[in-house]
Amino acid sequence: TQLLEQSPQFLSIQEGENLTVYCNSSSVFSSLQWYRQEPGEGPVLLVTVVTGGEVKKLKRLTFQFGDARKDSSLHITAAQPGDTGLYLCAGEDNYGQNFVFGPGTRLSVLP
Amino acid sequence: DTEVTQTPKHLVMGMTNKKSLKCEQHMGHRAMYWYKQKAKKPPELMFVYSYEKLSINESVPSRFSPECPNSSLLNLHLHALQPEDSALYLCASSQDWRGATEAFFGQGTRLTVV
Numbered sequence: 026t027q028l029l030e031q032s033p034q035f036l037s038i039q040e041g042e043n044l045t046v047y048c049n050s051s052s053v054f055s056s057l058q059w060y061r062q063e064p065g066e067g068p069v070l071l072v073t074v075v076t077g078g079e080v081k082k083l084k085r086l087t088f089q090f091g092d093a094r095k096d097s098s099l100h101i102t103a104a105q106p107g108d109t110g111l112y113l114c115a116g117e118d119n120y121g122q123n124f125v126f127g128p129g130t131r132l133s134v135l136p
Numbered sequence: 137d138t139e140v141t142q143t144p145k146h147l148v149m150g151m152t153n154k155k156s157l158k159c160e161q162h163m164g165h166r167a168m169y170w171y172k173q174k175a176k177k178p179p180e181l182m183f184v185y186s187y188e189k190l191s192i193n194e195s196v197p198s199r200f201s202p203e204c205p206n207s208s209l210l211n212l213h214l215h216a217l218q219p220e221d222s223a224l225y226l227c228a229s230s231q232d233w234r235g236a237t238e239a240f241f242g243q244g245t246r247l248t249v250v
Contacts (some may be wrong), residue, residue, distance in 0.1 A: 058238060067140075067226050067241035068179065113178055117237075124239070126178035 028052070029114055037133040041103055045128040048114030049096045057097045057116040059088055059129035062129075068113055071099075104134045139163075142227050142242035150250055151217060157245045159210040159244030165240075167191075168210040170202060171226040173244070173250035179226055185210060186233045217249045 030049045038044055048057065056075045060068035072081050074090035074097060080087045085108075087100040101108055114127045149155050159168065168184050171179035184192035185204045199221075201213040210227055213234045224244045230237040 026234060060241075065224065065244070067142075067228075067244045070238055070240060073238050115239075124181070124233075126180075129174075129178050 029116060029125055030094055031114060031127040031130050033130060034128070035131050035133075037135065038104055040105055040134055040136050042134075043100065043102050044104055044132070045098055045100045046112055046132070047096065047098050048116075048127050050116070051095065053094050054116035055094070057090060057094075057114055058098070060113040060115060062111040062113060063109075063128060094103075104132075106134045106136050109134050139229055140229055140242035141246050142225075144245060145243065146246045146248075148248045148250060149214065149217065151219070153217075154213070154215045156214065157212040157227075157247075159229075159242055160208055160213075161240070162208055163229060163240070164207075165229035165231055166207060166239070167230045168204065168231075169228040169233075169239065170200075170210070170212050171228065171241075173224040173226055175223075177188055183212075184233050191233060206239040214247075217247075219249050222227050222248045 032047050056073055058073045059071040062068040062070055072083055072088045074088055077092045077094045078088045085102045086133045089098045111131050113129045117124045143158045167182050169181040172182050173179045181194050182196045183202045188204045190208055199216050203211040224246055226244045227242045228239040230239040
């Protein structure tokens with residue numbers, strides 16, 4: 026079973042601050058995805074990273090996939106209250122057999 | 137259209153009831169999924185359908201019975217549930233269930249078993 030760990034588990038910051046959350050595994054993943062979920066709603070796909078070392082930007086969000094494809098990070102610049110939510114990473118193992126979610130980082134951006 | 141539609145949004149049912157959750161997508165995706173999510177936990181995979189055939193059953197109790205009538209629809213039939221089955225049930229779909237596929241989720245059905 027492929028396991029994904031996320032850190033920090035909880036993060037509370039002020040509006041305008043920058044932050045980085047991490048997704049790590051001891052296993053290699055063929056791809057990793059980041060989702061944002063609000064309470065009572067389904068996860069919304071933010072990005073998929075596939076190539077080791079890949080960096081993708083989505084407005085104020087920057088996603089990076091580690092060179093070894095075992096880890097990923099999400100950096101948010103100038104966080105806004107609308108960024109509040111549960112950030113989940115999810116990945117498919119290198120054999121295309123398993124798709125697993127990390128436990129999530131619960132982000133709260135205070136105005 | 138990247139929408140996965142789930143109905144109903146909320147459901148309260150007794151332990152002797154029979155009910156069904158429905159999921160629909162029109163993206164031409166050939167893989168569809170049911171997930172269960174308890175409060176403050178990530179989604180847990182229950183079932184995977186690929187090309188309308190059940191590909192993965194993650195040891196889910198038989199009181200949950202999935203059905204895929206066609207490539208756009210996925211149902212989850214519920215019977216004799218327990219209060220601990222109360223959760224958010226999420227449906228998702230993707231182009232395929234292998235490869236670097238992206239899964240799109242519905243808004244979920246909030247199920248309460250009384």
